[in-house]
Amino acid sequence: MREKDREQGLNRRRVLECMTWAGTGVLWSMSGGVPHSLGLVDAASAQAARDLTFLQISDSHVGFDKPANPNALGTLEEAVGKIKAMPIKPAFVIHTGDISHLSKVSEFDDADRIISQTRLDVHFVPGEHDFLDEEQKLYRERYGRGTKGAGWYSFDAEGVHFIGLVNVVDLRAGGLGNLGSEQLAWLETDVKDRSGSTPIVVFAHIPLWTVYPEWGWGTEDGGRAIELLKRFGSVTVLNGHIHQVMQKVEGNVTFHTARSTAFPQPAPGSASSPGPLKVADDKLRSLLGIANISFQQGKERLAIIDTPLQG
Amino acid sequence: MRAAITAGALGALVGAMLAGGILLASAQNQAGNVAIDNFTFNPQILTVKAGTTVTWTNKDDIPHAIAAVGKLFKSKVLDTDNTYSFTFATPGAYAYFCSLHPHMTGTVVVEAATGEAGH
Numbered sequence: 001m002r003e004k005d006r007e008q009g010l011n012r013r014r015v016l017e018c019m020t021w022a023g024t025g026v027l028w029s030m031s032g033g034v035p036h037s038l039g040l041v042d043a044a045s046a047q048a049a050r051d052l053t054f055l056q057i058s059d060s061h062v063g064f065d066k067p068a069n070p071n072a073l074g075t076l077e078e079a080v081g082k083i084k085a086m087p088i089k090p091a092f093v094i095h096t097g098d099i100s101h102l103s104k105v106s107e108f109d110d111a112d113r114i115i116s117q118t119r120l121d122v123h124f125v126p127g128e129h130d131f132l133d134e135e136q137k138l139y140r141e142r143y144g145r146g147t148k149g150a151g152w153y154s155f156d157a158e159g160v161h162f163i164g165l166v167n168v169v170d171l172r173a174g175g176l177g178n179l180g181s182e183q184l185a186w187l188e189t190d191v192k193d194r195s196g197s198t199p200i201v202v203f204a205h206i207p208l209w210t211v212y213p214e215w216g217w218g219t220e221d222g223g224r225a226i227e228l229l230k231r232f233g234s235v236t237v238l239n240g241h242i243h244q245v246m247q248k249v250e251g252n253v254t255f256h257t258a259r260s261t262a263f264p265q266p267a268p269g270s271a272s273s274p275g276p277l278k279v280a281d282d283k284l285r286s287l288l289g290i291a292n293i294s295f296q297q298g299k300e301r302l303a304i305i306d307t308p309l310q311g
Numbered sequence: 312m313r314a315a316i317t318a319g320a321l322g323a324l325v326g327a328m329l330a331g332g333i334l335l336a337s338a339q340n341q342a343g344n345v346a347i348d349n350f351t352f353n354p355q356i357l358t359v360k361a362g363t364t365v366t367w368t369n370k371d372d373i374p375h376a377i378a379a380v381g382k383l384f385k386s387k388v389l390d391t392d393n394t395y396s397f398t399f400a401t402p403g404a405y406a407y408f409c410s411l412h413p414h415m416t417g418t419v420v421v422e423a424a425t426g427e428a429g430h
Contacts, residue, residue: 102388129374129411171410174413215350216412275372276372
């Protein structure tokens, strides 16, 4: 844990310290509105069945075949194997984008074939790699039904309000991720009449907070979205894009990024560019993973467990 | 020193040709290259003569795409080793960026072709 987190001494931070950052997915558990950590997967298994548990997978990059991982489809398959083997069946899966590497039909087909083996509902938001076909229609045709604009939407599950946002379109030269005024206006309307005690989970591809602007890791108007959600007692923001686990807690808002199932990226500023990180073959699976999240009834925090494919 | 003399001699020759009213179609077959490497455009500012065809080559393990800020040109996605070319006919400064990674920016500065210079 970082020093500054330790200094805070807040209960939530201490709970977050207990999280394992080993891997494949994040297990989120929510109760009473604030995210909290379940600890290890075994601890998660001990959760009562009535808690809402869901999974986050991200950055499958199906089609990627470069040295950092010549078989990204294979590691996605391993991640799905982990999900199928979970002792408690999650309610659904959230995929935070970059399903494909180059938005090819064959890549989306392969991704769908593997991900559907979870036999779970999957709620997608797009990454920038999912809008690379010239007409930018393949993602929308497959995953965008019933969504607004470039693919944003919301839904409710077990009293938790989930909001999927798109911050990978209409990007500006020199800028970061972008939500845009139309989407922000929709968000304002979407949450306007909801009680402040409603737990909120927001998910989008690029981190909504500024992780590292030198590499474009942030969302220009992400702060405006957070502003609209500040009055809620529990806000959990789930992102991908940076292919590593990172988190920040700000008041009632917990930000968390999940690992990729395809390839790792370097820690901010630790390399000359954010390009795929080539590691020793026997280390790769310790840097890929999924996240398991659950809301526990009667408790206040949402639990996130990142599980690696291996290690 | 030798290069300087050569350049000077060339300059004198060009000057003489211009003075003689000879039109030069010198820019037509010129080429400029920009490598995309480590999420940067190299060179970040490329200066060429009007009529030059500029080719971008993606050397990264991640796809990139070229988009002009003024929307004059836009490439398809460039996977590793893919290239995109655009011919710049008109002098000016053309700012562009990677539409996937917009923090990546570059500029092509197009100068008047030699035959048009100084008139």
